[in-house]
Amino acid sequence: MIVYEIYPTAFGDVCIAAEDSGPQAGLVALGFVRDGQAPGIRPGWQRRSCALTDKASVQLGEYLAGNRQAFDLRLHPPGTPFQQRVWTALRDIPFGETRSYRQQAEALGNPKAVRAVARANGANPLAIVIPCHRVIGADGTLTGYAGGLELKARLLTLEGARFTRQGELL
Structure with a gap:
């Protein structure tokens, strides 16, 4: 199941989505909320955090604070x-x-x-x-x-x- 949550950051609110279990587990979307719209949200996704979205939020906060240069996250973006x-x-x-x-x-x-x-x-x-x-x-x-x-x-x-x-x- 894909879950998402909106997290506050120093650069504005960000929406982070992840497949939270199974072999496809990983981040699927991350984008800044603009004009009240969270990017990439699809019908059927459930709004709740999970360990992956929380970890991404922490690492993103570190990056935006100038304390991280690389991300250590499991990614699974949909694409060709x-x-x-x-x-x-x-x-x-x-x-x-x-x-x-x-x-x-x-x-x-x-x-x-x-x-x-x-x-x-x-x-x-x-x-x-x-x-x-x-x-x-x-x-x-x-x-x-x-x-x-x-x-x-x-x-x-x-x-x-x-x-x-x-x-x-x-």
């Missing part, structure tokens, strides 16, 4: 085989570093798949834990992020990453 490959590659981007969509496509061995990589990044159901916020435009500018560009800038600043916003190197 291509999306899974893209999300695995995202997890290989070190804390505090960024990549362009082209660099990410090249890392997957398909430099022409830039748009497909961008779509897969946009479909990432596990914000921050699968760090799609570390992917920026080839010119160093911030590009789309499901949580909004302001949140993306805050996350990259927290990590000490360099990026450009409105022509200004940050």
Whole structure:
């Protein structure tokens, strides 16, 4: 059964969902609540916490406080085989570093798949834990992020990453 709970963080409320038992146990969704809407919630999911959502909440809090650079969580995001490959590659981007969509496509061995990589990044159901916020435009500018560009800038600043916003190197 998939369960979810909403947890407060220093960056706003976050909804964390997990398959709480069995061979598929792991996090399936994590996203910031925007305009009162918890992202990714599906009919049939039950609102209650479990050990996995609680552990993710603690680790996310540590990350947002600047006390954690990597997550130690069991993940089970639903997605196509291509999306899974893209999300695995995202997890290989070190804390505090960024990549362009082209660099990410090249890392997957398909430099022409830039748009497909961008779509897969946009479909990432596990914000921050699968760090799609570390992917920026080839010119160093911030590009789309499901949580909004302001949140993306805050996350990259927290990590000490360099990026450009409105022509200004940050």
